[in-house]
Amino acid sequence: MIVNALEKIMEELLDEYIDQFHMECTCPTCRNDVLALVLNRVQPRYVTSEDKITYVRAEFFDRQQMTSLLVSLAECARIVSENPRCDNRKA
Amino acid sequence: MIVNALEKIMEELLDEYIDQFHMECTCPTCRNDVLALVLNRVQPRYVTSEDKITYVRAEFFDRQQMTSLLVSLAECARIVSENPRCDNRKA
Numbered sequence: 662m663i664v665n666a667l668e669k670i671m672e673e674l675l676d677e678y679i680d681q682f683h684m685e686c687t688c689p690t691c692r693n694d695v696l697a698l699v700l701n702r703v704q705p706r707y708v709t710s711e712d713k714i715t716y717v718r719a720e721f722f723d724r725q726q727m728t729s730l731l732v733s734l735a736e737c738a739r740i741v742s743e744n745p746r747c748d749n750r751k752a
Numbered sequence: 753m754i755v756n757a758l759e760k761i762m763e764e765l766l767d768e769y770i771d772q773f774h775m776e777c778t779c780p781t782c783r784n785d786v787l788a789l790v791l792n793r794v795q796p797r798y799v800t801s802e803d804k805i806t807y808v809r810a811e812f813f814d815r816q817q818m819t820s821l822l823v824s825l826a827e828c829a830r831i832v833s834e835n836p837r838c839d840n841r842k843a
Binding site: 693698708 | 753754756759781784785787788789791792795796797798799800
């Protein structure tokens, strides 16, 4: 088993802050596009067991690290919001 | 659904070339350690559907790109082989 701990961390951040990003659409397609976009921009943190995700998460309790993740996430939410691939675009 | 296309590509490369890396041990722990290590070193390529993995894979048919992946993989196989975390180390 290998997993990029940031997949889970970013997903949790998106859940927590999505309302504050004021995205045009928050459908699964748009959410996945934001996650894929941001995960391609930040340094991956692959681990070989679930409990190691907790260690990585703890590292990001550091305010500065968390802020940099949030800034990247907000930027990607803006990009997807302005260029949605889904068909839910408000007329 | 989001996935780092390189997870699959690197796993296929490891299967294909593992014998040529002459690792001390090729147990699941050592294999996963090599994959986690190399995936933390190469640019992630997250996609939002399985069929997009095929596009990413096609990009790496470019000899130079493939070579650079293989060089990283071989380096990580060497590191893990010299520092195995499993207990199968030959006495």
